[in-house]
Amino acid sequence: MNWMFPQSVSTFGPEIDRLYYIILAITGVVFVLTEVLLFYFLIRYRAREGHKAEYNHGNTKAEVIWTTVPFVIVVGLALMSVGVWKRIKDPSAFPPNAYQIIVTARQFEWEATYPGADGQLRTADDFKLLNRLNVPVNRPFVVNLESSDVIHSFFVYPFRVKQDVVPGMTIPVWFEVTATGEYALGCAELCGFGHYSMDGTVMVQTQTEFQAWEATQIAARAAAGVANLAAAGATGAPAN
Ligand SMILES: [Cu+2]
Known part of the structure; x- marks a missing residue:
């Protein structure tokens, strides 16, 4: 079974595939990380006899990190793709003599x-x-x-x-x-x-x-x- 895209046959095909695989890798890593953390917390903080629940009002440092990191990733992806997008979609950038x-x-x-x-x-x-x-x-x-x-x-x-x-x-x-x-x-x-x-x-x-x-x-x-x-x-x- 082939998990990859079928072979592309156009000049910009490899660029599209490259962007796709970069996004797939990033979202794949994030997916695995969050799932692992989810199950870790489920087990680590499960209800147990003699353990009292603790309340807290969040962690500013953690929130700044998990807001900044996705922001940087998304802006980075936008900057990486804007050239490809322009080359493919902008009629003023179409190749001449088509x-x-x-x-x-x-x-x-x-x-x-x-x-x-x-x-x-x-x-x-x-x-x-x-x-x-x-x-x-x-x-x-x-x-x-x-x-x-x-x-x-x-x-x-x-x-x-x-x-x-x-x-x-x-x-x-x-x-x-x-x-x-x-x-x-x-x-x-x-x-x-x-x-x-x-x-x-x-x-x-x-x-x-x-x-x-x-x-x-x-x-x-x-x-x-x-x-x-x-x-x-x-x-x-x-x-x-
Ligand atoms: Cu139709």
Whole structure:
């Protein structure tokens, strides 16, 4: 049985895991210490024949210590994590030249929008995928998260990425994956009856494979566009 986290496959994964294990070690030590003390006091000061209870009004020195020590630990953890937090969550610190897509969450599916031939999102040649993301390996990748109904949460644990998706907002989240393969995308926010079924697959491909896949999608889209134009020509309706 493996008690550790499953291997991470994103550039900032090891930093997240490191912070997690530091916090786990500190809280683990505190947990064991307090439990040992609890049982020690339970036994040491149990009710016994001929022993009278003693009352006291506390110990200022002990209180100052057990307030100061956690304060210092918590401030230390905050200082240790603020850099990682900024690097991961602050859009102004995102790596430049990232590949950008939009992911729209809705009850109960993920719709990914890719920029298409012009490389620009929210234009006519965008193409869409359902419950599936294609991602090139070793390249910064930004997912702009939007929701068309309730709050969802975009969760890919091997990337150590979890971000709430809030209606009315576009929340960018980035990652750079370091290993090809298929990874599970889940919704980590209870979002309704079908929440359990709101999952997808992230296909991480080599850059060559990704470009070939992208070209195929663009070509398919172009072919469909030509078919639409032909149909529109026949009926006189505007092409869409
Ligand atoms: Cu959801």
